[in-house]
Ligand SMILES: Nc1ncnc2c1ncn2[C@@H]1O[C@H](COP(=O)(O)OP(=O)(O)OP(=O)(O)O)[C@@H](O)[C@H]1O
């Protein structure tokens with residue numbers, strides 16, 4: 001191992017000479033058929049932000065779950081402040097000062113900030129929940145770390161950045177001294193990322209230690225004091241963010257060079273594939289979630305929609321897929337009015353779908369990969385032959401997708417739950433692209449996939465577009481939106497508030513429209 005970050009000279013964090021808060025020695029964790037972690041070493045100093053990077057399936061989440069007491073290592077030792085600990089479960093880890101924010105938030109939507117934070121660790125006075133005391137502590141935590149939380153806000157009304165701060169507050173409320181954040185920025189727009197990094201700086205100032213996982217290497221270099229790179233389950237080295245380029249980091253991770261999405265000649269043809277006319281969707285509470293959206297997507301065109309999460313993009317996608325009824329307006333597919341069609345009818349008419357929440361919409365986690373391969377595609381080959389499910393055909397085609405899309409798992413009979421986040425995503429992309437749809441609705445198609453797989457998915461989308469596929473692209477990755485889109489809209493409070501030229505706009509400009517800081521007179 002190189003030890004670029006342990007040099008004695010002081011750095012901005014002042015943590016270079018600090019004692020080790022966390023040390024993992026020789027951690028090995030096996031699952032049936034997979035060695036997820038193999039003899040991993042991780043050394044994290046007190047008061048630093050330590051990034052862990054690596055390809056999809058490299059073993060990052062597994063390692064963090066081991067540190068958090070969700071897994072027990074088969075071999076190796078965990079040391080906190082130089083003393084060995086053994087955790088039976090997360091409660092043990094919490095008691096030892098470890099907290100974890102998982103990538104999928106685990107908040108209860110219809111509860112307040114206060115309720116969510118205390119849930120599971122209610123302070124009691126005479127056996128009863130002491131709300132006044134809980135409120136006092138939350139306010140204190142929020143002030144001390146500049147989290148800006150209001151205890152009585154309903155979580156369902158909060159944006160994604162605030163939800164994340166509630167998760168962080170929940171961990172701090174339990175007196176964590178070391179915070180693990182698993183891909184915290186995957187769902188954030190640039191302004192929110194800046195806010196989060198501001199919060200991390202506050203945590204550091206108070207002497208807390210942060211372990212941070214991300215696939216966004218520029219960001220890692222910006223925020224981390226030191227970096228550990230893991231590859232195929234084992235540590236390949238540490239890097240000093242100030243002395244390592246993004247390119248070098250990527251090469252340490254995957255061992256190859258990576259292209260950025262660049263523009264190609266326009267492939268937009270005349271024929272409209274999807275036409276939305278004044279589409280309206282209610283949010284269930286009588287308020288408009290989508291408030292009069294009109295747009296056209298043509299053959300060979302990628303239409304990108306940018307927006308801070310929670311501004312109606314998810315509802316718009318649901319409307320296009322027939323997952324939610326319209327409160328008004330019309331949807332046409334290849335010239336035919338499909339407004340009243342079922343999701344299944346739309347899919348059979350050639351609409352592919354990469355859903356935003358793969359756990360809720362795209363996958364059956366407890367089913368094998370081959371069943372996930374045919375999910376939503378049951379009625380045509382290779383899933384079925386006549387009226388029967390074709391198991392062997394499905395298995396063979398799953399194996400093909402695993403090969404072509406680099407889904408790393410033992411085989412088609414592996415359960416989806418055993419795949420790393422990025423590998424689940426690659427399987428869904430492979431499944432949807434394999435049906436060669438006329439229209440592809442892609443919500444965050446590369447969320448959680450590593451830089452190598454991201455470049456591969458970009459290439460696939462560009463090839464499909466060149467072959468005439470129409471694509472609606474929703475993404476929180478602004479480089480991806482700018483790099484892939486032929487037309488680009490910004491969605492804010494249910495409306496398309498700006499139409500931008502991807503050839504000339506920058507991520508900063510886009511971000512400005514997304515938060516409403518910039519406005520455009522002639523918007524749709
Ligand atoms: N519960 C489980 N059962 C079986 N195998 C598992 C389980 N959890 C993880 N694995 C396997 O362990 C390996 C490491 O997975 P892990 O989730 O730690 O990867 P990761 O580095 O977090 O990847 P990503 O960036 O895609 O989230 C993968 O091969 C995965 O399939």
Ligand SMILES: [Mg+2]
Nearest residue numbers: 060061420421
């Ligand atoms: Mg992971």
